[in-house]
Amino acid sequence: MASTVIITGASQGIGKATALRFAQGGYNLVLASRNVDRLNAAAQELKLIAPRVTAIPTDTRDADQVKTLIDRAISEYGSIDVLVNNAGVYISGPADSFTLEDWHTAIDTNLWGYIHTIHALLPHFLSKGSGTIVNVSSSGGKVPIPYLVPYSASKFAVTGLTQSLQSELSPKGITVCGIYPNLIKSDFMERAIFRGKDEEDVIARRKQLEQVLSVPVVEKPDDVAKAILDAVKHKKTEVIVGSAGASVFSNRLFPDLLQWVMRRTFKNSDKDY
Template identity: 45%
Template sequence: MVDVVLITGASEGIGRATAFAFARQGYRLSLAARTPETLRQTAIDLEQSLNAEVLAIPTDVTQPEQVQSLVERTLDRYGHIDCLINNAGICLSGPFLQTTPDHWQQLMAVNFWGYIHTIRAVLPHMLKRKQGQIVNVGSIGGKMPLPHMSAYCASKYAVSGLTEALRLELKPQGIHVIGVHPGIVNSDFLKRAIFLDELQSATSANDHDASDTGSPAREQMEQALESFLVSQPEEVATAIWEAVRESKSEVVVGMAQWAVGAYALFPGLIGPILRDASR
C-alpha cells in the first residue's frame, strides 16, 4: 500500500518543497492551499517532473467545512491518510499596541485554528487505523521570543504546546506527533507577511500601494534573509521528511537550533541582544 501525505500551505515555499520531497519517496499527495492558480501549477510541476499522483484541493484552513471536505475528498481518492503536515501560516510584525484584536484573530485563525481544524478532521481516521503521523510546522518564534512579533510568537507557542500535549495523548494509540521548527526561511512568505508600520504609512499617505511607503520592519526582514542563519525551503522539507522517516519528536532546523539553544541556556543575555538588534 502506497503511503499518502496531506500537506497544507502546499503551493509555495516550505509546503511546495515538502510536496516534492515526499513525492520523491513515492508518496501519493493531497495538497491544499488558498490560491487555486499556484496550487494547480505545483500539482502540474509534480506530475510532469516526478510523475507524482497528486490531488490538489483549494482550501482555506480557517474554514472547518472546507477542511472537512479536503479530508473527505482525500479519503475518497486514496482510501487512507498516513501523514498530515500542517504548514499553512502567515507572519505579522508590529508593536503590541498597534496589533489590533482583528490582527490577533486573523493570525490565530490561520496559524493555530487552521491546525486544529485539520487535526480534528483527520484524527478519527487515524484513530480507527491505530496509526498515523501528524507534523506541525512551527517556528523559532514558538521556541523563543522575537521582538515586535508578540502575536506571531503567541500563535507559534500555541502550536508548540498543542504539539507536545497531543504527542503525549496520542502516542499510546499509535499516532506520532512531530514538531518541526524552522528559523528564518528564504521563501516567498515575505510577500504574504503583514507589517503594521507599512499599513499605517499607507493609511496616513492615503495610498493603497503599501510597498511604496517604505517599511523599516520589512527592510529589516529582507536584510535578515541575507544572513547565514537563513534556511532554504528545501532544507526544511528535508528536515520534515527525516523527522517522519525516523519518527522524531521535534526538530529545530538549521542554524535556528543554536539560537534556540542559546536562549534556553542564557535567556537573560540573549533577550536583550534580540531587543537591541530590532531597534
C-alpha cells in the first residue's frame, strides 16, 4: 500500500517539484494551494506518475479550510504519512515601511499556515504512533537578514516551531524536519511583497532580487525537493540546502561582518542615522 503525503503550496515552485519527487517515489499525493487553476493543472500532470492524486484548494491562513483539507485527506486515504509545509510569501523592504497588514500577511502565511496544518493533522499522527512533518523554512530562519524583517521573523519562528516539536514528538514516533534553502530560482516573485522609501526604491528592490535570481548558481526548486524527499527517507531533522550552508557558516564565524555586508547590500534608498 502506497504512503500518502500532503503538500501545501503545491501548484508551483518548490511545492510542485516536491510533489513530482514524491510521485516518482510511489507516494499518493494530496496537493493544496490557493490558486485553483494552477493546482488542478499540476494535479493533472502528476496523475500520469503518482498512484493517486487529490487536489484540494486551500488557503492555509484559514484554519477551517485547513481542517477540511486534513479531514478529506484522511477520509480518502485512510492514513497520512507525511506533511510538507511549504506555502509561503517573501516580503522585502525597510522595517518602518511595512504596514500591519504586511506583517499579518507574512506571519499568517509563513507561520500560522504551518501551525494550522500541524494542529489539524497531529492527532492523526499521534493516534497511529508515526508520521513525518517537514517544514520548509529558509536560511532567513537561521541568519538574521536586514530589510527582510517580517519574512525573517516568520522563518525564525518556524525554526523554533520545528525544533521544539521535534524534541517533544520524536519519542512518540513522529519526525519533524526543518529544510533551510537560500533564495530559490522559482516563481515566488509573483506573490512577493516589496516596500520602500518611495516608488523608485520599491522598483530597485524588485530588480535587485531579479538580478540575484538570474545568477546561474542559484538553486532551483528541484534541489529543495530532493532534499525534502531524502530527509523523509532517512528521518533527518534538519537539512541546510546548498549555498545556504555558506550563509549559516559565515554567520557563525563572522556575524558582524556578514550583517554589515547584508545591510550595505540591501539598504538601497534607506539611510543610516
